[in-house]
Amino acid sequence: MTANDTIRVASAPVNFGIYRSNTTLGPDELLASMADDGYDGTDSGPIGYLGAGPELGDRLARHGLALAGGWVDLRYGDADGFEEDLEKLRRALEWFTSAPVDDPWFAPRPTLACPSNPARFAHPGTPVRPGVPDAMWPAFAARVQRAADACRAAGLEPAFHQHLGTDVETYEEVERLLELTDVGICLDTGHLMLAGGDPFQALSAWAGRITQVHVKDARHDLHAQARADEADLTELVRRGGFCALGEGDLDVLAFARALKNSGYTGWVVVEQDAPATGQDLDTILADQRANRELLRKAGL
Secondary structure, eight states: OOOOSSSSEOOOGGGGGGTTTTOOHHHHHHHHHHHHHHHEEEESSSSTTOOTHHHHHHHHHHHHHHHEEEEOOOOOOOOOHHHHHHHHHHHHHHHHHOOOSSSGGGGOOEEOOOOHHHHHHSSSTTSSOSSSEEEGGHHHHHHHHHHHHHHTTTTTOOEEOOOSSSOOOSSHHHHHHHHHHOOOOOHHHHHHHHHOOOOOHHHHHHHTEEEEEEEOOOHHHHHHHHHHOOOOHHHHTTSSOOSTTTTTSSOHHHHHHHHHHTTOOOEEEEEEOSSSOOOOOOHHHHHHHHHHHHHHTTTO
């Protein structure tokens, strides 16, 4: 592993279409590709995809990679559903804690998130679509706090992920969550941009609360066209709304430099969602190499 003292860069199985289709890469081939490109670690992908217990540790060690974290969504807006989902969180935390860690700053971050909000998923990044009603925010936030506390009880620091198509999309909704909880935030540049936010403003305003960063580029023109066509989030991804780093509207080099100057310590996860159909493995592999090289230019 080639580790930076303060920031390490991970890739993610989502970049290879693991969630959305039957990729031709198995876990070992995928990790080998990441290692060859110079990534320090990986996001988990679906919980268990990389193995568990000794299998997980052995697989990561073979490729010289560490585990950066992974997605766990819970139904914070549904009291009964949330209680059921706590068991899923418990199993995920057992899985995360089975991964070897060489430095506590780079322990896996449980990426807490909401499941899809159907209205928002159908019209991602459309401000008029309702999220959490005002009257529901205290109970919603209290459940987020319970999930965060459960992560800490397991020895891991959580990162709450704002995400298109869910109850927490916008800058203002993250601000509300920050006011009502002490949970850390996963700053995802692409999702925040397409929800109308400014990643540079967020980096400054949320300093000290950012516990993970997802560097994702995005194209406002494709998002605007998707909204005009009433296309859902899956279709936005298929059209390339989240593109290779440097091909969208995020000034990737400037953001990476600002991140270094902010004093952030932890994982930076590169994300570029692969579409459900029309994948080209050679293009995917080339994009992930280029994504890593671009961040190297900024010293990451």
